Amino acid sequence: MLAGWMLASCAHAPAAEEAAPPPHASFTLESAALHETRRINVYLPPAQAPDRRYPVVYMLDGGVAEDFPHVANTIDAAIRADRMAPVILVGIENTQRRRDLTGPTSVAEDREIAPVVGGSAQFRAFIADELIPRIEAAYPASGRRGLIGESLAGLFVLETLSASPELFDTWIALDPSLWWNSGKLAADAPTWLAAHPHARGRLYVGWAEPETIGPNVGVLERALASAPASLAWRVVARPDLDHGTIYRALAPEVLPAMYPPE
Template sequence: MRLSRLTLHLSTALLLASGGTLHLAHAAATVAVSPATPLTIGESFSIDSQALKEKRHINVYMARAWDTPPDAPLPVLYMPDGGVAEDFLHVAGLLQVSVANGTMRPFMLVGMQNTQRRRDLTGPTDNADDRKIAPVVSGAPAYRAFIRDELVPEIKRRYRTTGETAIVGESLAGLFVVETYLLEPQLFDHYLAFDPSLWWNRGALPRQAAALLAKGAPGKHSLYLATSAEVGIASEVQRLSEVLEKQSPPGLQWHVEKMPEETHGTIYHPAALKAFRAVFKPQAPAAQ
């Protein structure tokens, strides 16, 4: 008798469990699944560049504070390595959080997506080791012409800007930033270079710095350099800083941030955080 009752209880339990499972499965099947939609951050457009003889893709993000009027003009930060799969997203996020927490003023980020990165960001070299990593080099003059003559005017045409400009880059993009300052200091107001590859062409750019600085016209600019523990980079940045100590042009505010706790692969984000707070800090309210 006890065995038959136990069998009955088990049968009933299995039947109820089966029925409950079927009921849940039926309910799940009838729930409408919300379709996924693209997540849009900023804007994108292309330029058919005459300087580069190719189409270039540009990404734009507006980092505004909650009380920044939507039509207020913004200063512009230009960035090589600016593709979505490159540095655009993490730098845009850093700008937004910095603007939101009040450690920097609102800015527009303009990212330039790469096609042939090592071509565009380098000058000439007679070093065989350089040519191993960059078979095509010396594209920096054409890339600078693209920025100066095509991209900057297009940004001014499309958006409301304040006239204040900056450029930021890391590694070979940092090399391009430093070279641009030494060759065309009037192109931007602020130059930010993190772990710049100043070893390029056996350190030719730091060796030429004194002569290039002597040719440059004085003007109000800032140059922010940051270095990790990368030996070949830190030593060349030190050489450049020694030149700046002796003959820094009038009006130039420059700074070297040594970050030995960082590597070449980790320096971008922490260096950018420090640089943005130092160079783009909010303006003090006018005295009443």
């Protein structure tokens, strides 16, 4: 587990009076993997040096009417206060959220949450093969990449770690919906950790819901005890929070801790 690395330790619509995001760019990307157009929002750090390159944090639920404003404002304020190293934030706006963020499931009740589920592999292909190359060609990206998400997006973060650990070096999963498919992702963690003995990076899992989230996070945490030393990790229980408050409460702690000022 991490020592000295971290500070002490399905709501996706913004609050009624959500502050507008800081200045940012937006563009659309025609996806061959998803057969649809995706909208992307990009925040660049203030006072960029012309010869400097920056880590990129990719965020799920990244639309302007979703979580992008509060995460972008959190990052912007932390950078300006010299509490966080400058990063680029890339928000991926949803089209069919429950399709994109879930893997296959054998549980009938899971398949009832949306007309289409189980599309995470295709969504990951979009990120890996289409979005990341576009971002790294167009912006001053350093090659360091993080992925952040909450709830089903947190599930996708952990599934991406299990399937493609080389794609990112930083993973932040908040109240991840590990109940999906009867908790199979967490139950299979010893297998996928063993399959990637050279996985490296930093993982933070924060959770609040003791009944729906906690038990499977506990299964994952026990498996992480055997993770390779190159994968630094921390699991934090926050019973003082709930599923609707954890993202806004923890983002101002976790993001500066993951990207401390240089």
